[in-house]
Amino acid sequence: MVNEAVLSRVYLEAVLPCLELLTLRDTRASQLAARWNGSIRFCVGLSGPRCTVELRDSRATVTPAPLPRPDVGLFFPHEIMLNNLFRGKGLQIALPWKGLTKIKGLLTFSKLAERMQEVLESKDRETLELRAELMLGLMSRAIAVLARHDPDYKVQASHLHGVTEFRIRTGSASHVDFSGGTTKASVGRASSPDFILEFADSPLFLDVADDKVDVLAKACLGEISLKGDLHMGQIVNIALDKIGEYLL
């Protein structure tokens, strides 16, 4: 079952950071980002998640930490309102507590968000590698969010001590570190992973991300490799299914 409070963190802490790579690698996104220099701060409730998206010189930076003076501040009284904004349906009330006149910034962000969705849902071969890289990062960050905040998954993840790495045999990687008391996600390979889930290529990884693949069968055929702590793999797999439920 989707927990709206957790979902709001998935959006802010796992999905929005995709803007960084998107504006770095996608020409259209960087052109959009170049239209405005400034920052937008998202706040959910009085004690909910926060996140700042800063656009500067055609690049996006996404940080959980508050910038001292954001140009635009958006306050969502309830997490459902933020989630509806990302879902594109339902009541989407945001109280602009700052920068009400900076419409251009909001429009730019809105266009960037549309572009991100376009890339993430694209079937084009040109954007395939970027999409895979975006999904790898999103997946690891979302797992970390669930491990920290999802009431059920938090219990399961608390038994894990070690690092899970996702990688595409010929390309990029991301990893989740369960060993430091608080679960952290990072892009790139881990120095000493305990469980490695490796995909033969990006199309296969994206099909797995879209839940179109019999993973165990592909593993036995050698197209996916599962190595190391398979128990950790089982627990991570539960999170992957949950991410699907959250972001459907």
Next chain:
Amino acid sequence: MPYTFKKSLELFARAARVIPQGIPGHLTPVITVPGSYPYFAAKAKGCRFWDVDGNEFIDYMCGYGPMILGYAHEKVDEAYRKQARLGSCTSIATNLSVDLAEEITKTIDCADWVMFAKNGADATSMAVMLARGFTKRDKIVLAEEGYHGTQPWAGTNPVGITPTDRADILMVPWGDVNAFCEVMARHKGQVAGVMFTPYHHPVFADQRLPGPSYWPEMRRICDEHGIVLIIDDVRAGWRLDLRGSGHYFGIRPDLACYSKAMANGYAISALVGSERLRITASKAYFAGSFWCNAPEMAAAMACLEEMKAIDAPKVVKELGETLMKGLGERAAAHGLKVSITGPPAIPFMKFANETNFMRSQLFCGECASRGVFFHPHHNWFLSTAHTPQDIAQTLDAADEGFRVVKEKFGG
């Protein structure tokens, strides 16, 4: 000749098109590195099997337990075949259900009566229902990391289990009497039964034997609270003591579940119980189309007879001791630290200085390529068909496996 697995992989490609996972469940080869483990068996005899590529393996999984006398055992198989020629799945029960029940009540010391089924999960599910029926309570206590089948209440399936399915299941760490007492206190008057394995045999971890006071203490607490004490002896049953693993560890449970080694590979299971649960059992409706099949019962009769004749638990214990000792010595000779746990007949080895099983996976893959079939994270099984020569050959292969682990990991 180095082992190759071309036909296994070709067959698997076909399997993946028509069977989800290709090979589902515990037989999935997903634990292995493709190309270093067999996927499909062609034949088996004694303690060995041959895969579809013609590679030969000394098998330490024994079909995950059932093969206690070894594959294609002549006496058991002949008993099965003889009965099958007389007809299977008859519309009424056969004398064999009576003969076998009598034999089991004479053999297992906590068995005053027997109910038959097909798989271990049938027996554990019947036990849960009887505990609830007997006590008129709802809750069942299970051990964390314990395994009792894939049915929803047992909680091992990642798909399709609802919170309602598990609402009356309480989990405690195996072997922790204090935790059990706390649960009893929190759910006073609500707990129907507790189902534990006779010793703890989780996957991905060392096996743990009970201390001398554990089971007597559990018996005392269950009696004090009017709780049905159930031993799931599906995995360990018949290998430790023919009178039951409860007897082996000095405990008389109210209900005990058996399957696996009961008929040396033929599908049959049994729930046995004490006198005080007989009337509740008499009111229950447990049935399956194949639960009274006579050929499997004939196989179980022959298996029991043979296990008694050769004192199977003693044989597998001695073989297991040789294997455990040998593995420990060979690992130490390479400067490797291994942890070998569990009863000798059902041993498990892991590398003591790792939790991610990477050394174990490499070791098992190397052993497989030298004709020895081990599992990296599940306990192993000995059969009476293993011989000291098989163990010696195994240790030579293991020696090479340890050498490769040492080369790759350094320690």
